[in-house]
Every structure is written in C-alpha cells, then in structure tokens.
Amino acid sequence: MRLDVRDLSYSFGDKKVLKEITLDVSPGEFIGLMGPNGSGKTTLLRCIMNFLSPPADSVSVNGEATQTLSSESLARMFAVVPQSSSTDFTFSAYDIVMMGRLPHRKNRFAGPTKADADAVRSAMERTGTWEFAGRPFSALSGGERQRVIIARAVAQQPQALLLDEPTVYLDINGQLEIMDLIRSLNKEEGITVISVLHDVNMAARYCDRIALLSDGWLEALGPPSSVLNPEVIQSVYGVEVVVRRDPFTNAVYVMPHSTVAAAPRHGRRVHVLCGGGVGGPIMKALLDAGYGVSSGVLNVLDSDFENARDLHIPTVTEAPFAAVSDAAYEKNLGMMSECEAVVVSPFPVGPGNLKNMEAASVAVSRGKRVVAILPDAGRPVDFVDGKADAIMRELISSGAIPVMGIAEMLRELRRGEGR
Amino acid sequence: MSPRRDESRESGVDFPKVMRRRLLWLAALTIMLLASAMLAILVGTLGPIGPGISVAPGVREHISFGEALGAVFGETGDWPAYYSDIFWEVRIPRVLLAAAVGAALACAGTAMQAIFRNPMADPYIVGVSSGASVGAVLASLFGFATTALVGAIITPALAFTTALLTVFVVYSLGVVGGKVYVNTLLLSGIAVAAFLGAVVSLMIYFAGQQYHRIIFWMLGSLSIASWSAVAVVAIAATVGAVLVFISSRDMNALLLGEETAHNLGVDPEGLKTLMLVVAAIMTAAAVAFTGVIGFVGLIIPHMVRLVVGADHRMLVPAATLSGAIFLIWADTLARTVISPTELPVGIITAICGGPFFLYLLRRNRLAGETR
Numbered sequence: 001m002r003l004d005v006r007d008l009s010y011s012f013g014d015k016k017v018l019k020e021i022t023l024d025v026s027p028g029e030f031i032g033l034m035g036p037n038g039s040g041k042t043t044l045l046r047c048i049m050n051f052l053s054p055p056a057d058s059v060s061v062n063g064e065a066t067q068t069l070s071s072e073s074l075a076r077m078f079a080v081v082p083q084s085s086s087t088d089f090t091f092s093a094y095d096i097v098m099m100g101r102l103p104h105r106k107n108r109f110a111g112p113t114k115a116d117a118d119a120v121r122s123a124m125e126r127t128g129t130w131e132f133a134g135r136p137f138s139a140l141s142g143g144e145r146q147r148v149i150i151a152r153a154v155a156q157q158p159q160a161l162l163l164d165e166p167t168v169y170l171d172i173n174g175q176l177e178i179m180d181l182i183r184s185l186n187k188e189e190g191i192t193v194i195s196v197l198h199d200v201n202m203a204a205r206y207c208d209r210i211a212l213l214s215d216g217w218l219e220a221l222g223p224p225s226s227v228l229n230p231e232v233i234q235s236v237y238g239v240e241v242v243v244r245r246d247p248f249t250n251a252v253y254v255m256p257h258s259t260v261a262a263a264p265r266h267g268r269r270v271h272v273l274c275g276g277g278v279g280g281p282i283m284k285a286l287l288d289a290g291y292g293v294s295s296g297v298l299n300v301l302d303s304d305f306e307n308a309r310d311l312h313i314p315t316v317t318e319a320p321f322a323a324v325s326d327a328a329y330e331k332n333l334g335m336m337s338e339c340e341a342v343v344v345s346p347f348p349v350g351p352g353n354l355k356n357m358e359a360a361s362v363a364v365s366r367g368k369r370v371v372a373i374l375p376d377a378g379r380p381v382d383f384v385d386g387k388a389d390a391i392m393r394e395l396i397s398s399g400a401i402p403v404m405g406i407a408e409m410l411r412e413l414r415r416g417e418g419r
Numbered sequence: 420m421s422p423r424r425d426e427s428r429e430s431g432v433d434f435p436k437v438m439r440r441r442l443l444w445l446a447a448l449t450i451m452l453l454a455s456a457m458l459a460i461l462v463g464t465l466g467p468i469g470p471g472i473s474v475a476p477g478v479r480e481h482i483s484f485g486e487a488l489g490a491v492f493g494e495t496g497d498w499p500a501y502y503s504d505i506f507w508e509v510r511i512p513r514v515l516l517a518a519a520v521g522a523a524l525a526c527a528g529t530a531m532q533a534i535f536r537n538p539m540a541d542p543y544i545v546g547v548s549s550g551a552s553v554g555a556v557l558a559s560l561f562g563f564a565t566t567a568l569v570g571a572i573i574t575p576a577l578a579f580t581t582a583l584l585t586v587f588v589v590y591s592l593g594v595v596g597g598k599v600y601v602n603t604l605l606l607s608g609i610a611v612a613a614f615l616g617a618v619v620s621l622m623i624y625f626a627g628q629q630y631h632r633i634i635f636w637m638l639g640s641l642s643i644a645s646w647s648a649v650a651v652v653a654i655a656a657t658v659g660a661v662l663v664f665i666s667s668r669d670m671n672a673l674l675l676g677e678e679t680a681h682n683l684g685v686d687p688e689g690l691k692t693l694m695l696v697v698a699a700i701m702t703a704a705a706v707a708f709t710g711v712i713g714f715v716g717l718i719i720p721h722m723v724r725l726v727v728g729a730d731h732r733m734l735v736p737a738a739t740l741s742g743a744i745f746l747i748w749a750d751t752l753a754r755t756v757i758s759p760t761e762l763p764v765g766i767i768t769a770i771c772g773g774p775f776f777l778y779l780l781r782r783n784r785l786a787g788e789t790r
Contacts, residue, residue, distance in 0.1 A: 076684070
C-alpha cells in the first residue's frame, strides 16, 4: 500500500495544527512519527483516517484520495491502534476482536460468519490472546488489552497499521512485547506501519524512517541515524542530548545530557585523572557544580574519552591502546598546573596509564591540592602488581585528601576554596 | 450461559457453540414470552386464576378453566356472554399492550445506553416522558380525557406529539455543526425535563378534580388498553426493534468510542441520529397510551447485559423479549395485588426493579467486575 500525503495543512479554527506536511510511505515500511506534545502527530493520523477532514487530495492511498473513500473501505485498508482502550460495557476479548470484522461484512444485516470467526481466531492466536478470548476485556491488564486491540487490527486484515503511542501506558516489558509484535507483523506479513512513538530510543530501534514533527511542520524525515542527531533534537525538543550507538543492536540511542540546570560557572577549574568510564559521573558532577573541568591522559576510544568529548571537556589524549607517551605526560602536567585542584578518580591502572598516577604524585609534590577518591573496595583496581596501590598510599601520606565518593569530593573542593 | 461467564474453559471461544447457545437462549425467551402471555390472560379477579367475586352471600362468581377456554375460542355455553368480552376486549389487549410497551421500552433503553455509552441512560433521557406528560396533562385540563371516545384518541395523540416535540428541542440543543454531542444532549435532556416538570406541576396545582387522573397517568398504567393502542404500539415496537437490531454491530463499535467506531468503518453521526429517532418514537408511542412506566427501559437492558454480555447482536433481542415478559407480569401483579382495585404498574416496576437492580450491582461489584 502506498500512502501519499501532499502539502497537508489542517487547522482547528484559527490554530494551524499541521503545516504543509508532505510524506510518502512505501509498502512495508515502518515509519515512526515523533515530535513534542502538540506537534500534530495524532492530528496527522486522524487526517489519514479521514476522522478529521483534510483538504481534498492532500491524502491519497494507492493513488485514490481518501476523501472519496467510505469509512468502511478505509477501514479495510487501515487498522488503528489507539493509546489505550477501555469500555464500561462487558465485552469479552473475543467480542472486541470480532469488531475488526465490521468493515468486511456483506451488508448491515449480516452477523458474524464462520469466515469471520476463523479470521478472529487466527488473529488472536497470532497475538497470543486466544487463551483469554473468553475473559471480559475490562478485566485484562494494560498489556493484554493492547494485544487484544492489535488482534482486532490484525483481524481487520489491513494493508497498514496506524498506531498512536501504542505502548505509552505499559511497563518496559509490555512495551518491548508490543513493539516486537508490531515489528513481526511488519516484517512477516508485510503490513506497513505508521506509529506515533514518544520514546526516541524505541523509535531508533524499530523504525525504518522517522518523521519528526515540530509545531505542525515536518522538521526532519529519514532513517533514525540521520534524524536523531543532537542538533535536530535540541532544536525540536529543546533538550541537550548525547547520541551513541547501542553496542548490541547498533541502533542509535539518545541520552538526555543534563536533567538539572548547571550551576553558574565560577571560573575555578579542576583536572580529573580518570579512565575506563570511572570519570564520567565525576566530570558531570563537577560541571553541574559550576567548575571548569579538564581531563587526561585518555586513550581515544576509552569510554572516559567519549564521556569527556560528549561533555565538551578539554582532554589530553593518546592514540588508542597506546601507553601514555612522554609528550602526553608533559602536556597533562601542564594542564594540571593551570587548575586549582586535581581529582584522582579510582580508575583501573595498568602499565599504559600508570603515568597518570605518577602525575598525581608530581602534583602533590608541587603543592597542588589533590583529592583522591578511594575505590569502593579500599584500593585501586591494580594491574601493575601493587604499584598503583603504593602510589595511592604515598599520595595520601604526602598530603592528598582521601574522600569516599563524589559528594564528599565536592565538599572537600568547596572547603579548600575557603582557605 | 454465555462464553464470558464460563470460567471453566481455559482458552479460546468455540464460535459455533456460542451461536447455538445464543439461539437457544432466544428460543427459551420466546417460549417464556408466549407462556407468560397465555398465563397472564387467565389471571384476574374473576378467575380462572383469581379469587372470584362474591355476588350474594355464599355465592361467588368464578370463571372455570373450561369456561375460559370456551369463551376465548368464541363458543357459546352455559356461561354469561360477557365472558368472551372479558377476554377479548379487556385481558387479551391488555396483555398484548403490556408486551408491546415492555418490548418498546427495553429496546429503546438498550439503544439509548449504547449511544450515550452510559449504562445509566434510559429511554426517557432525551425528554420523552416530560414532554408526553405536558401533552397528557393539557388533555386532562381541557377535559378531553373525560369524554370517552375523544379522550381515548386525543390524549395519546397530544402526548405523542408533545413528546416528539420535546425530543426535537433536546436534539437540536445537542447538535452543533451536524455533530451530535452526547454529553450536551444528556445535559439538555435533564434541563428540559426539569423545566417541563415544573410546568406539569404548575398545571397539576390548578387541575382540581383532574388531579387523581393525572397522577395515575404519570405513574403509568395499562388500564386503557384497547386494540387500537395495541396496534400502534406493536407496530412501533416491531419496526423499532428491527432497526435497532440491524444496527447492533455498529452500536458495539460505538461503545468503544466514536473515533474507534469511525476507524472500524461505522458512521457514528448517522448511527446516533438514527437510534435517537427510533428510540424516541418507540418510547413516545408507548408513553402516549400508558403514561410513564419507569425502570423497565433502564433495568431490563442492564440485567440482560449482565447475563449475556454487551454484544448487541444478542443483547437487543434478549432485552426486547425480556422487557415484554417483565411488563406482562408487572401488570398482572398491578391489577391483582389489591384486586378488585388496581395499582399503577409504574409503582410495581419501581418496587420490583429498584432493589433487584441494587442486588445485581452489588453482586457484580463483589464478583470483581465493572458493571
């Protein structure tokens, strides 16, 4: 089924909700409709279904304008799954799914036939709802209900599914279950899917293409890896995010950068010695507390290197998997000398980065304030036969301040400023 | 029982079995209706099921079963000739009217509950009862009701007209730009009913001697049953029930919301308007001849739904038949409980219906189901 949306605008009274939307959907595609609340996603679905009347010719299916089609023939092409469904009336799950056969009845007098019963049964078996077919719909859990509604959509034997945030009221397990079911319908039966999704990562994982709406405009359209970049998300949602690739699925995933507003900068800088991902939360906490932060020496591809890059932190770097060179060591010392304090994080120490521990001793001997965060087990993760441990003890005996955890580190740094 | 009650079944629904079971239920209800009608015809002060009338000390006039059969089938025998009239002019039309009115109210109630998506809706929700009351009270005030022949035609005609006028007003208030807003409709129905109720009270206040007659009408009674009334209400009930039945799958979809109904290929606006008009005409026809008989249109659909579920393919015929059965027995009780005088049947329906309704509501809450 081919869906063409051409230059579609729609207003509620004076309020323009959709503005010149143009979107082509190819047969078998999985399209995610995204955008902030009120950006027009649901309105777009309603225009496609002709529940709201769009301007003539702006929406067409297989070349035919939907305006000229009856709601019954539209219902044979599209099946809609809303956010949630409930009813005060005692329908069984089976009754609900049987309603999906309405657009296929021969005439108004016709009751359900054997063919309808077969279609309902196979739809319910396909969605794993057959075992509770006889139970009252209102007694089912949210996830079970949503599966029943999808069974109804399958019983409609549509060419395309339109879903409006189908998982919004479900727990994480229910969300994945429903999304996997929808994807298998898409991949195995070739049913086109157009789904409003609120979860960026869910969209990135399941969709072939994402249509990003913002204030009624189609802001971006394309595969998740091109639509979901920090600049686009910042401009549409107004949130700073980090985009990475999921190591297991290779899908892009998006993390909000900051959930609290950063404290005002106060010009004091702290250098963080870190590695192996230990430094991420420390650098973030320091930034949030208003410090300027630098770090080093980090190997490119180290997870703390990525953390520092995503946080826009100046970093002394070394080539991937290489030992810290003298040049980098010197550069690191230079950066440390410009800082008010140095934080030694409990990073794993190996022969390659032992120099970072040595740099800490140099800082202490030069009279720099050094705060050493002790690892949970009491000693650093040591791959150098106790050398790192020895340096750490020496650091503390020669004046470095030992702290437990990030909160205590921030307290110590603040106390130091009072002097 | 229906599939949704069957807890023993672990999985699935056996479609042909469900269909057979439904047909069995409807057949059983039809047989119960016929049996009830026949039995109710035999109940009365004179008998055969009844105390008889004491005509002289130690002498009671009482119709035997044999005499009753003979009189019904038009034979002549050693019984008074008016026995035939007792059956053909009084009891048979009355039982048939009870059946037709009960069916009409229950069917209209089912339709109203569906389009208002509210199990508390009843056939009077859009102002039929208050509208009809105004017409009936006007007829009484102008003295039409007392003149036998004219009253039998004018009162129902006036009540029917004012009922439909009221529904039209309420409907117009609930429609904006071709869309029927059921919540607005509901509230306009309440407001118009309150206003017309005040008008009726005012007229009763000045009614004087007509007071008792008006109250009797407003409580609902089948005592003015005539063959013409039977014909009018039976036609309205039959045509209405057929129209409601063929819309039953559409109403199923509507109960999930108007957008869902549209997405399943149903035209919600057309359906709502059709059902409102059909239910209003059925109800107005019944009310015009019998006055306001409460509770039938609210409770019967509700009770039947608890037993057979909400699928209107089953609910509409089952509720229609049950409404007929229920009103036949309620009326039989009304005319015998303090015989030879009779109670307005509306009192009986409310007395039986109210507590039973509460019982069902409680039982279902305790069973952990919603409604």
